[in-house]
Amino acid sequence: MHRAFSQIALLEKSRALGMLLVFSIAPELSFAAEASESLDLTQHWAGYSALFIFVMAYGIVILEERLHLRKSKPVIVAAGIIWALVAAAEVQNGTPGAAGEALRHNLLEFVELFLFLLAAMTYINTMAERRVFEVLRAWLVSQGFSLRTIFWLTGLLAFFISPIADNLTTALLMATVVMAVGGSNHHFVVVACTNVVVAANAGGAFSPFGDITTLMVWQKGIVEFQEFFVLFLPSVVNWLVPAAFMAFAVPKARPPALDEHVALKNGAWIVVGLFIVTITMAVSFHNFLHLPPVLGMMTGLGLLKFFGYYLKRRDQATLSPLTQWDGKKVQNGGQPQPVAKPFNIFEQLERAEWDTLMFFYGIILCVGGLGAIGYLALGSQFMYVDLGPTTANILVGILSAIVDNIPVMFAVLSMEPDMGHGQWLLVTLTAGVGGSLLSIGSAAGVAVMGQARGVYTFFAHLKWIWAIALGYGASIWVHLTLNAELFQ
Numbered sequence: 001m002h003r004a005f006s007q008i009a010l011l012e013k014s015r016a017l018g019m020l021l022v023f024s025i026a027p028e029l030s031f032a033a034e035a036s037e038s039l040d041l042t043q044h045w046a047g048y049s050a051l052f053i054f055v056m057a058y059g060i061v062i063l064e065e066r067l068h069l070r071k072s073k074p075v076i077v078a079a080g081i082i083w084a085l086v087a088a089a090e091v092q093n094g095t096p097g098a099a100g101e102a103l104r105h106n107l108l109e110f111v112e113l114f115l116f117l118l119a120a121m122t123y124i125n126t127m128a129e130r131r132v133f134e135v136l137r138a139w140l141v142s143q144g145f146s147l148r149t150i151f152w153l154t155g156l157l158a159f160f161i162s163p164i165a166d167n168l169t170t171a172l173l174m175a176t177v178v179m180a181v182g183g184s185n186h187h188f189v190v191v192a193c194t195n196v197v198v199a200a201n202a203g204g205a206f207s208p209f210g211d212i213t214t215l216m217v218w219q220k221g222i223v224e225f226q227e228f229f230v231l232f233l234p235s236v237v238n239w240l241v242p243a244a245f246m247a248f249a250v251p252k253a254r255p256p257a258l259d260e261h262v263a264l265k266n267g268a269w270i271v272v273g274l275f276i277v278t279i280t281m282a283v284s285f286h287n288f289l290h291l292p293p294v295l296g297m298m299t300g301l302g303l304l305k306f307f308g309y310y311l312k313r314r315d316q317a318t319l320s321p322l323t324q325w326d327g328k329k330v331q332n333g334g335q336p337q338p339v340a341k342p343f344n345i346f347e348q349l350e351r352a353e354w355d356t357l358m359f360f361y362g363i364i365l366c367v368g369g370l371g372a373i374g375y376l377a378l379g380s381q382f383m384y385v386d387l388g389p390t391t392a393n394i395l396v397g398i399l400s401a402i403v404d405n406i407p408v409m410f411a412v413l414s415m416e417p418d419m420g421h422g423q424w425l426l427v428t429l430t431a432g433v434g435g436s437l438l439s440i441g442s443a444a445g446v447a448v449m450g451q452a453r454g455v456y457t458f459f460a461h462l463k464w465i466w467a468i469a470l471g472y473g474a475s476i477w478v479h480l481t482l483n484a485e486l487f488q
Contacts, residue, residue: 041373046085050373053078054366058403061359070355075362082369099372106368110361112219112294116282117360119297121352122345123275123304124169129348130268133173137262141180144257150181151192151250155243158199159236162444163207164279167200171444174200175451181255186455191246193448193456194464198436198471200444202239205432206231209279213409213431218286219293220413222424225283230486231429234479238433241471246464267311274304308345315342363407371414380415389419393427394476397434401441405431422479422486429479436468 041047057078061071087099127133136157145153154174162170174196182189204210208218208228217223278300282293319342370376383392400408409431435442439449439461448456480487 041089046089047373050082050085053081072355072358079362079365086372102372106365110364116294116297119301122348125348125351126271130265132268134262137177138260140177141258142260146254147188148250155195155199158196159203162200162203163210167204168443168447171200171448175448189455190460191249197445199239201433201436201442202235206235211432213405217428234475237478238471238475241474242467245467305345311343367410376415384417389423397430400431400434401437
């Protein structure tokens with residue numbers, strides 16, 4: 001289990017972490033475009049060059065697993081070149097300070113995102129280290145449930161855990177259960193893993209903490225925290241429609257229960273409680289004090305570090321000096337043995353997905369640079385004026401399955417199209433669940449492909465795209481019908 005969590009960065013490919021669990025963005029996403037409003041570089045050589053560089057960089061991101069090149073590297077380099085081109089054009093135009101001001105606002109956006117994610121990832125890593133997720137997995141595989149029961153249980157848990165823990169972590173946890181129970185029954189593993197991916201993505205769509213895209217919309221101030229819950233029923237439909245079809249393909253067999261028992265480490269429930277307190281602080285700081293939620297998250301991280309100090313001192317008092325030796329290995333009869341070592345909160349910080357965090361830096365600056373050039377204004381005109389907001393928002397979900405929901409949503413927010421509350425909730429829904437259409441369309445899907453390598457594959461998932469597409473369409477229809485008053 002711990003090995004699976006440590007491999008998240010390699011498994012994500014071009015996706016950004018469903019981690020986990022929880023995310024932030026600064027409120028002035030469109031500043032870059034506004035700062036250079038008077039300078040249209042879309043027909044300029046600098047604009048063409050920047051667009052070419054971004055496409056090339058993102059192409060390398062998509063080929064991450066084949067090239068074995070971390071996805072953050074090409075976008076970081078591309079961001080630097082794009083902004084250098086913007087600045088050079090601004091200097092030629094006689095406004096040398098405009099690019100710098102726009103860039104500083106993009107950097108502020110990244111800093112808030114970076115710190116928010118760092119706090120969230122540290123909590124998730126600490127809960128994993130305290131065996132919170134391992135205990136849940138062991139209980140599920142030890143009950144002797146039938147395959148159909150496991151199919152529905154893992155889907156249900158994925159749907160309700162992902163709004164808090166993040167869709168990627170949740171999908172990895174449930175996929176581990178599916179593989180442990182399914183064993184060599186590859187047919188069941190494929191169907192159940194597909195169900196888990198769809199459920200995890202759907203569950204993250206109705207909570208600001210379930211996916212990066214929902215946090216972006218919340219932090220922008222367009223949708224209040226409690227208003228996201230009107231997407232609950234559309235999200236349920238998005239999962240249940242394909243799940244109902246896939247359930248017919250699940251065998252009725254009941255595999256033998258696995259005899260596995262895992263005990264929580266000391267302080268596990270306190271860590272869970274601190275995580276809930278931290279989320280509450282983030283929401284309260286934003287809703288009542290009008291402060292960035294990242295302040296609540298970082299304050300909660302400070303509380304976790306204080307508790308980590310207690311755990312460390314407790315371990316130092318109870319563990320013998322021999323078992324504490326360098327926190328690594330001791331020799332016992334000539335054989336290396338794993339040993340216990342005092343808890344160290346900074347080890348959980350080190351296990352954060354640094355490649356993902358740096359990827360966000362590159363994406364935010366790349367998209368911000370394209371906005372400064374004027375390409376986002378062109379995209380907004382085509383999508384939200386020529387096509388109309390409903391069509392555009394449905395296409396956003398489909399596009400997020402092919403490219404990535406993070407840069408797509410970031411671009412939409414940077415465009416700031418003039419549309420109603422219902423439309424903003426629609427694009428939040430479609431960007432969150434659209435990635436389920438393809439296995440590579442979400443962090444959860446790519447992570448599970450790595451977890452069940454050779455069994456749950458791109459083409460195995462593709463066989464169910466018709467059922468997932470029905471759920472996608474049905475969830476949009478439910479939102480348009482139940483929340484019709486929001487479109488007026």
